[in-house]
Amino acid sequence: MLTLKITGDNGFDNEVVAKPRHILAFERATGIKLSDFEDEISMETVYRLGHLVMRMTHPEDTPAKLADFEETFDVFPVGGDDEPDPGPAGA
Incomplete structure (x- = not known):
């Protein structure tokens, strides 16, 4: 799952979560696979995903x-599920 912080000129201000069904729809619509996000992700891709998720979850605002x-709208990826490694104790 991916979390996106989305704010709009219309007053919308919330985090939305791209769930597996959203990712599947995104992959089918764009041909871009979730695995492609591992290396890097362009802002164009972030906006395309944000738009799709918003259309599915908040159609009245999108x-x-x-x-x-x-x-x-502004779309910002929010940190991933993985916590950063704090490193060795006392380092």
């Missing part, structure tokens, strides 16, 4: 067109 979404 413009139908990706271009309109890009012009009026």
Whole structure:
């Protein structure tokens, strides 16, 4: 699962979670696989995923067109599920 912080000019301000069903729909719609996110992810991809998740979870708050979404919303990936390694004690 991926968490995205999304804020919009319309007052929307929340974190949304891309669940497996959202990732599956994203992969089918774009041809971009979740495994491709391991190395790096472009902002274009982040916005495409954010738009899809928003259309599925908050359709009343989301413009139908990706271009309109890009012009009026900010999308930020939130830290992953893995906690950083604190390193050896006393280091």
